[in-house]
Amino acid sequence: xxxxxxxxxxxxxxxxxxxxxxxxxxxxxxxxxxxxxxxxxxxxxxxxxxxxxxxxxxxxxxxxxxxxxxxxxxxxxxxxxxxxxxxxxxxxxxxxxxxxxxxxxxxxxxxxxxxxxxxxxxxxxxxxxxxxxxxxxxxxxxxxxxxxxxxxxxxxxxxxxxxxxxxxxxxxxxxxxxxxxxxxxxx
Amino acid sequence: xxxxxxxxxxxxxxxxxxxxxxxxxxxxxxxxxxxxxxxxxxxxxxxxxxxxxxxxxxxxxxxxxxxxxxxxxxxxxxxxxxxxxxxxxxxxxxxxxxxxxxxxxxxxxxxxxxxxxxxxxxxxxxxxxxxxxxxxxxxxxxxxxxxx
Numbered sequence: 001x002x003x004x005x006x007x008x009x010x011x012x013x014x015x016x017x018x019x020x021x022x023x024x025x026x027x028x029x030x031x032x033x034x035x036x037x038x039x040x041x042x043x044x045x046x047x048x049x050x051x052x053x054x055x056x057x058x059x060x061x062x063x064x065x066x067x068x069x070x071x072x073x074x075x076x077x078x079x080x081x082x083x084x085x086x087x088x089x090x091x092x093x094x095x096x097x098x099x100x101x102x103x104x105x106x107x108x109x110x111x112x113x114x115x116x117x118x119x120x121x122x123x124x125x126x127x128x129x130x131x132x133x134x135x136x137x138x139x140x141x142x143x144x145x146x147x148x149x150x151x152x153x154x155x156x157x158x159x160x161x162x163x164x165x166x167x168x169x170x171x172x173x174x175x176x177x178x179x180x181x182x183x184x185x186x187x
Numbered sequence: 188x189x190x191x192x193x194x195x196x197x198x199x200x201x202x203x204x205x206x207x208x209x210x211x212x213x214x215x216x217x218x219x220x221x222x223x224x225x226x227x228x229x230x231x232x233x234x235x236x237x238x239x240x241x242x243x244x245x246x247x248x249x250x251x252x253x254x255x256x257x258x259x260x261x262x263x264x265x266x267x268x269x270x271x272x273x274x275x276x277x278x279x280x281x282x283x284x285x286x287x288x289x290x291x292x293x294x295x296x297x298x299x300x301x302x303x304x305x306x307x308x309x310x311x312x313x314x315x316x317x318x319x320x321x322x323x324x325x326x327x328x329x330x331x332x333x334x335x
Contacts, residue, residue, distance in 0.1 A: 114320065114323070115216055115316050121320065124317070124320055125324075128327070132327070135330070164332055164333055165335055170287070171332060173287070174287060174290045174291055174332065177291045181291070
């Protein structure tokens with residue numbers, strides 16, 4: 001015969017984590033899913049011990065907390081650009097409020113991990129979004145400039161050219177020629 | 188997640204160009220692993236070998252004996268298993284017609300070979316940095332077009 005078991009993923013994980021952490025004798029609190037706060041500083045040895053104890057369950061400590069922060073910054077930037085929400089503060093103010101750290105702190109960590117600055121990353125992401133709007137939704141350059149809050153079409157064009165080396169219209173031309181070739185191959 | 192370095196291949200029949208290219212990466216912050224080939228035949232043999240590791244970026248010189256850069260580009264773009272490779276054309280030509288043709292054929296990056304070593308370092312640094320953002324931020328490689 002067979003039986004079927006239903007289980008709650010987060011209960012299982014938290015239960016295992018609790019058992020294993022209890023074995024270490026350290027004082028801790030499980031905050032949200034996957035976030036553990038220790039009431040004191042824990043040593044490298046303790047971290048190693050925890051890693052060994054949870055490894056068999058397919059769990060691991062995310063080594064680099066900077067990587068986690070950078071991912072949060074990237075998510076916030078994407079939200080800022082793509083959500084359509086009207087944001088009336090400077091990007092630096094928006095990000096530091098959203099992340100709860102000073103802008104100096106987050107911009108240093110961001111550059112260290114990604115090898116580029118937050119400012120350059122924002123421009124790159126805006127231009128990527130512009131490309132997508134130009135080809136997928138067939139918007140005019142004026143529409144795209146408005147959607148992305150550029151002060152003028154000229155400003156968008158210049159930034160597009162500076163970032164990619166080609167103009168928006170060259171970009172559109174290349175993409176449509178690529179499509180023509182692709183279509184010919186299919187038919 | 189991602190590898191900790193960017194694997195780069197250059198195909199160029201000029202020995203000096205290969206040397207300068209490899210040296211230019213020595214001072215770049217992003218870690219890279221460079222491999223070079225002398226011509227398109229050597230490159231395609233390597234890429235078509237089952238166990239070969241595929242590069243993140245492939246730099247192609249256009250004028251090469253045996254098999255030129257454009258021929259390599261067409262072969263690579265025709266094979267879906269190479270779709271993740273960013274292709275950079277690395278050429279002395281700066282004719283707009285040439286550039287558009289290679290982009291239309293599927294190249295992502297077009298670099299006119301710089302005349303001096305400092306500019307070369309700067310250009311390659313920028314290419315690798317931008318490619319790194321595509322590699323680590325899930326950007327759509329199909330829209331990746333860059334002219335330097």
